[in-house]
Amino acid sequence: MSEHSDDIAIAIEGVTKQYGPTTALDGVSLRIRRGRSCALLGRNGAGKSTLIAALTGLVRADSGTISVRGDADGEIEGPGGHSIACVYQKSTLVSELTVAENIWLGRYPRNRLGLVDWHRMRADSLAYLEEWGIGHTVDLPVEALEPIEAKIVEVCRALSRGPRILLLDEPTAGLDEAGCRELFEKIRLARSRGVTIIYVSHYLEEVFQVCDEAVILRDGRVVLEADTADLTVETIVDAMVGEVDGRPGHAARDLPEEVPESRPVVLDIDGAVIGEVSASTRVRRGEILGFTGLDGAGHVRIAEAIVGAQALDSGRISVGGTRVPRGVDGAIRAGIGFVPEDRHRSGFVPDLSVEENSTLSALRLLRNRAGLIDERRRRTKYEELAGEWEIKASSPEQRTAELSGGNQQKVVMARALATDPDILVLINPTAGVDVHARSSIYTTIQELALAGRTVVIASSDGVDFTIAHRVIVMFRGRPHAELAAGFSEKQLAAAVQGE
Ligand SMILES: Nc1ncnc2c1ncn2[C@@H]1O[C@H](COP(=O)(O)OP(=O)(O)OP(=O)(O)O)[C@@H](O)[C@H]1O
Ligand SMILES: [Mg+2]
The missing domain is CATH 3.40.50.300 (P-loop containing nucleotide triphosphate hydrolases)
Incomplete structure (x- = not known):
């Protein structure tokens, strides 16, 4: 692939994915430059999660090619290469295992004797968790966590892999303001280290805080690609929805009428x-x-x-x-x-x-x-x-x-x-x-x-x-x-x- 120049981290070419009668992805082509943070937007069912899953190799595209390259001198990988880490929309944690075990799942550290280094696993996990204020969860089984804590564990797991490419599918769902701030801070840090990011969210305001560019999918197709500096919430919504439907009612709401004391x-x-x-x-x-x-x-x-x-x-x-x-x-x-x-x-x-x-x-x-x-x-x-x-x-x-x-x-x-x-x-x-x-x-x-x-x-x-x-x-x-x-x-x- 001669056109796969050094500064392209992700190149997607004509990717299609069909589920029975549903076309989830319809000839998607996309290039994302190294170190950029790209928002992937679209209405429910537009194909965002399917595209993410195709990049990690969780889903196999019916046709088209995907190539991924973490570093300029790194080899070109297919989907699911080792330079990618992902926080999926749906939890992928193993509920019976502890938080530390989940963070290290599939790559338990070993000591010189070749035994699992539990001490390191725990200490390392703890360091990540403490940054989010949930250090106390380190030894708990995931099933005992609050949903929000579980989400944070997934983010920690992804970050702990030191990925060159980070995929985040609605990572802020359920996070409060402090959690979001923490996440945005982490994203900025990753960006400053040259990590390439794809970020899926329905909170369009967030996109302007953390993303350089945005790609909008509609019915499995890319309908708009632009730098966030050239976009507004309105233009994004228009592209998501298509002209036919018009914009959602975002007008200022009337104050609710008071509920009379006499109501039961x-x-x-x-x-x-x-x-x-x-x-x-x-x-x-x-x-x-x-x-x-x-x-x-x-x-x-x-x-x-x-x-x-x-x-x-x-x-x-x-x-x-x-x-x-x-x-x-x-x-x-x-x-x-x-x-x-x-x-x-x-x-x-x-x-x-x-x-x-x-x-x-x-x-x-x-x-x-x-x-x-x-x-x-x-x-x-x-x-x-x-x-x-x-x-x-x-x-x-x-x-x-x-x-x-x-x-x-x-x-x-x-x-x-x-x-x-x-x-x-x-x-x-x-x-x-x-x-x-x-x-x-x-x-x-x-x-x-x-x-x-x-x-x-x-x-x-x-x-x-x-x-x-x-x-x-x-x-x-x-x-x-x-x-x-x-x-x-x-x-x-x-x-x-x-x-
Ligand atoms: N395993 C599957 N089997 C059948 N259809 C599927 C499957 N996975 C996804 N789809 C369909 O593919 C389409 C795209 O789904 P996808 O999950 O990618 O949407 P999305 O953009 O992530 O939406 P949301 O914002 O709701 O998360 C949807 O119509 C969905 O029903
Ligand atoms: Mg989704």
Whole structure:
């Protein structure tokens, strides 16, 4: 390849990947120069993760060529060469192994006797973890970690390989501001050392902070390539969406109308204590309540307690006057819709079809008189949900595991809403969804509240809380501030930091 000049780190030529009826990549050609940091953008299902997986060799392209060269004097490698490290969108950690073992997986260090050097493995891992403030996790099995900690472990694993090329597929999903800052710092450091970076994100503002250039995919094709200096959020969104669809509603939102005192309290959190975390509040019908804080501040725990996914040590949470039964099933029966923090652990059943997962919570409503599921009714319900949420699947029967990350999240949202619940508890509902879907999630939440539903949103991950009537900011397990609608971004940011 004569044109593979020294300063090209990644050369992709006419790469195509077909999954049954779906064309995930459609003749993608791309060159990325050494030491550049390139954003890879596009709507949910555009082909970003597939392209990343083709670069690491996890997925084999149907046609086209990929060559990778870490250093100017390095050999030209195919996909998956040793100079590449990747943080995938979906966790690739082994849950039974410890954090240190995961970081060193597949390349355990050996001492002079040829035995695994556990001491070095642990010390080295610890150094990486401590930079992120999660040193205490080093000996824990990954299954005991919070989802955010697990994400950080994956980032540490990738960085610890000292890669020349670093691929990051939505690395900030679930990270709070401090986590993002840390990551951006690491990216800048890597860049200054000449590492080439491909960065996938739906947070377009981030792209301007960490990327030199951007490549936008639509339906598996490259539709725009430019330096970020020559782009704006608008031009990126236009390219992602294509002219036909128009832009998502990003206009300033109206302040939510106040919820009258006369409205009944639907959700009563009364001195609830879960370990170090405690909170009390009463939420009225038609109210949107936000819970936020730094990662681990307790807002997610409280949200989980509402749906019975966290046991209370003391206190009481009641819905419509009755105590919420233990376990998530009980919560669903009590009329609560739930979007969990980690869709892969508890959001959907990977082997079930998209149709089955989206309607799972609504089976009760889809049975005929004999108690059997009315397949026609189910299909109608699915089609309604899929249309509303723009779920991109090749058919209703497609396995949910095969959907793109953002489309899986839409399935989880659709399922939470399929029963038209009185109360919705959403944890990081916008994780991984594209700007368009994010907008429609906010609109849906507002419409539900207007229709008399109560919504609790817990997140430290970039959720736009201006739609909430009230936001409770947790700090180190306690409610630290309560902000009424109309608060400024600055006020919220300060409260989150405990100021
Ligand atoms: N293993 C698979 N089997 C079948 N279809 C697949 C598989 N993996 C991906 N696809 C399909 O290929 C298309 C591209 O998916 P991909 O995961 O690359 O999207 P993405 O751009 O990463 O989206 P997101 O922003 O939601 O993560 C989607 O339509 C997806 O359903
Ligand atoms: Mg993806």
